[in-house]
Structure formats: C-alpha cells, structure tokens
Amino acid sequence: MDYNKIFTDINAKLSSYKDDGAVASYIPELQRVLPNKFGVHLCSVEGMNYHFGDSEEKFSIQSIVKVLSLTMAFEIEEDELWKRVGVEPSGNPFNSLVQLEYDEGIPRNPFINAGAIVIADVLVSKLKNPREDFINFVRHLSGNNQIDYCDRIAQSEKSKGHRNAALCNLMKSFGNIENNIHEVIDFYFDLCSIEMTCSELARTFLFLANYGKDPVNGNQIISSSKSKRINAVMQLCGLYDEAGEFSFKVGLPGKSGVGGGIAVVHPGKYSMVVWSPRLNKKGNSNKGMRFLEEFTSYTASSIF
Ligand SMILES: NC(=O)CC[C@H](N)C(=O)O
Numbered sequence: 001m002d003y004n005k006i007f008t009d010i011n012a013k014l015s016s017y018k019d020d021g022a023v024a025s026y027i028p029e030l031q032r033v034l035p036n037k038f039g040v041h042l043c044s045v046e047g048m049n050y051h052f053g054d055s056e057e058k059f060s061i062q063s064i065v066k067v068l069s070l071t072m073a074f075e076i077e078e079d080e081l082w083k084r085v086g087v088e089p090s091g092n093p094f095n096s097l098v099q100l101e102y103d104e105g106i107p108r109n110p111f112i113n114a115g116a117i118v119i120a121d122v123l124v125s126k127l128k129n130p131r132e133d134f135i136n137f138v139r140h141l142s143g144n145n146q147i148d149y150c151d152r153i154a155q156s157e158k159s160k161g162h163r164n165a166a167l168c169n170l171m172k173s174f175g176n177i178e179n180n181i182h183e184v185i186d187f188y189f190d191l192c193s194i195e196m197t198c199s200e201l202a203r204t205f206l207f208l209a210n211y212g213k214d215p216v217n218g219n220q221i222i223s224s225s226k227s228k229r230i231n232a233v234m235q236l237c238g239l240y241d242e243a244g245e246f247s248f249k250v251g252l253p254g255k256s257g258v259g260g261g262i263a264v265v266h267p268g269k270y271s272m273v274v275w276s277p278r279l280n281k282k283g284n285s286n287k288g289m290r291f292l293e294e295f296t297s298y299t300a301s302s303i304f
Contacts, residue, residue: 001299003042003050010294011038011052014287021278021286024258029156030060033260033277038287041198042272043206045215055198059275060153062257063094064201065138065191066116067208067234072137073110073122074226081122084176085115087233094240094283095163097170105174109237111255114167117177120188124179130187138194141214141221142204147196154186154193161189198261198273205263205271208234208253231265242282242289249293251302262288266301 024030039054073081090108092099100107100114107115127133131149139145168181168188177184196204207214212227214220222230234253239246239262246254254264260277262285272295276287296302 003299004052006295006298007040007050007052010291010298013294014290017287017290019276019278019287021280023260023277024279024283026160027153027157027258028160029153030259030277033059035278037260037275037277039198039275040273040291041202042270043199043202043209044270045206045210045268047216049199051199054275057275058195058197059261059277060150060192060257060259061194061196061201061261062192062259063111063113063116064255064257064259064261064263065194066111066119067230067238067255067263068138068141068204069116069119069123069134069191070110070233071222071226071230072134073119073126074230075222076126077122081119084122085110085118087229087236089236089243091241095167097163097166100167100170105171105176107171109233111233111237112240113164114171116191117164117168117184117188118171120191121177121179121184124184124187131190134191135194138204140219141207142196142200143214143216144200144203147194147200149190150193150195153195154189157189157192158186161185164188192257198275201261201263202271202273205265205273209265209267209269209271211267228267231267234265239284240282242280242284246284246289250289250296251304252292252296253303254292256284256288258283260285260288262292264292266303269301 207221211224231253238255252264274288
C-alpha cells in the first residue's frame with residue numbers, strides 16, 4: 001500500500017480542520033513547542049518506511065515511554081508486577097488522586113501516572129543503574145545510540161511536579177512504593193523527558209507490531225505472549241479516559257503523551273507515530289487522533 005500518498009490525501013482532507021486544542025502548559029518547557037507542528041511515520045513489519053511532515057523533528061515523548069518502561073519491568077518481574085498494578089481502564093484523568101485513595105494505593109493500570117510511578121519503583125529496585133540501564137534498553141529497541149533524556153524538560157517537570165509527588169507519597173503510605181520517593185519520582189520525570197522523532201519512535205515500537213520480535217534484526221525483545229498483553233493494556237488504557245473513544249474511532253492499541261505524540265501498532269502489519277502538539281481536554285493530541293481515525297478508515301486497518 002502506498003502510505004505516503006495516503007498521508008498526503010488525509011492531510012489535504014484535514015486542511016480545513018480547525019484545531020482548537022492547546023499545547024500542554026503545566027510543564028513549562030512544553031509550552032515552548034510550536035503548536036502547528038505535524039509529523040507522521042509508519043514502519044511496516046516488512047521493513048518499509050513511510051512519512052509525512054515534521055517526522056524527523058524531536059519531541060518530548062512523555063507518557064508514551066510508559067509502554068517501554070512496562071516492557072522492561074514485565075521482563076524482570078513477571079507475575080509479581082500485577083499484584084502492585086492493575087490492568088483495568090481507569091475512566092479517570094491520567095493524574096487523578098481520588099481513585100488511588102479508593103483503590104488503596106494500587107493503580108488501575110501501568111499507563112496512568114500512578115501506575116507508571118509503580119513501574120519506575122520496580123525498575124529502581126531491580127536495576128543496578130536505573131537511568132543508564134533504561135536508556136540503554138531504549139537505544140537497543142530503537143537501534144539508535146543517540147536517543148537520550150532531556151534534562152531541561154525533566155527539570156521543568158520536577159519544578160511543577162507536585163501532583164505526581166502526591167501520587168507517589170500516597171502509594172508509599174499504602175506500602176506500594178519500595179524506594180525513596182524522591183529517587184522514584186526523579187526517575188519517573190527522567191523517563192518522561194526522553195525525546196524522539198516520529199520515525200525513531202515508530203521504529204522503537206515495531207517489536208509490538210511483530211509479536212515481540214524486532215523484524216529488522218530478528219531480536220526477540222519479549223515473548224509473543226507478553227507482547228499480546230502489553231498491546232491489550234494499550235488498547236484499554238493507552239489514552240486514559242479517552243481509551244473508549246480511541247477504540248471506537250481508531251481501533252488500534254495506542255499510547256499518547258502530553259508532548260502531542262501518539263504511537264499505535266497493528267499486530268502483523270505496522271507501527272506508526274503521529275505528532276501534533278495541540279491537546280484536547282483529556283490530554284491527547286487532537287489532530288493526531290483525527291488523523292489516525294481517517295487513516296484506519298481509509299486503509300480499513302482497524303484491528304476489529
Ligand atoms: N500524559 C502524559 O504524557 C503525562 C506525563 C507527564 N510527564 C506527567 O507526569 O504528568
């Protein structure tokens with residue numbers, strides 16, 4: 001399929017689309033991003049690449065990293081992990097405190113902030129050098145040694161990260177955080193600060209489109225069973241309290257971030273990343289969702 005032409009066609013179709021979303025402002029550094037940026041990149045499992053727009057420009061991947069930290073923690077912890085974090089959609093905003101109190105410090109899933117903070121805690125407990133080991137893992141997945149954290153973004157988030165600190169403290173009070181809360185939360189902010197282009201991120205997600213195996217170099221990153229489970233959690237929880245809407249309109253496992261990126265996979269076919277920084281009220285990329293809806297309709301490639 002000529003995805004390049006399809007991207008161009010969809011972009012033309014959306015040319016009159018009025019994006020009333022706003023760039024994330026609660027992390028001061030993210031506010032500096034130009035709101036009208038738009039990029040898309042698709043990697044097919046057969047090794048083809050297709051792209052459009054600002055697909056080679058770095059952006060803050062933010063919560064999309066939660067899929068990669070889950071992948072690493074799942075390899076290390078297997079079954080124990082799921083005693084500390086659930087696999088149910090939250091139906092609540094990604095940084096909600098209310099539900100966590102109700103659920104006695106066990107986050108609904110690993111993709112809301114509380115769940116990702118538990119995953120960060122697991123990695124702090126199990127890795128010798130969490131910061132270094134994790135970025136090496138991401139470099140391995142992406143086949144790119146240049147991928148890195150952005151200290152500027154991490155520091156910016158740290159300066160305003162009171163709500164995440166509150167989530168971490170609340171879970172510590174319930175006994176669901178093992179390590180020093182400052183260490184865990186700083187690591188969590190570092191994870192969210194990683195920068196990638198659409199093409200680098202789509203490449204990184206390719207193993208989840210190919211049953212856990214990187215089709216480019218043949219590395220089995222995780223078992224097909226784990227890959228299936230991670231995709232299932234993405235399908236149900238990857239877009240927070242908009243996961244239902246995303247399933248309804250796009251029909252692919254996906255993960256969003258407040259940097260405006262959305263990564264999706266179609267098992268057996270492709271991984272794809274769209275980036276458009278203006279967010280809707282749920283913190284998901286407005287045009288990114290719209291574009292993906294058009295794309296899966298046009299190509300008849302929802303998984304359903
Ligand atoms: N949805 C997101 O991308 C949120 C990630 C962001 N770093 C936060 O913790 O608030």
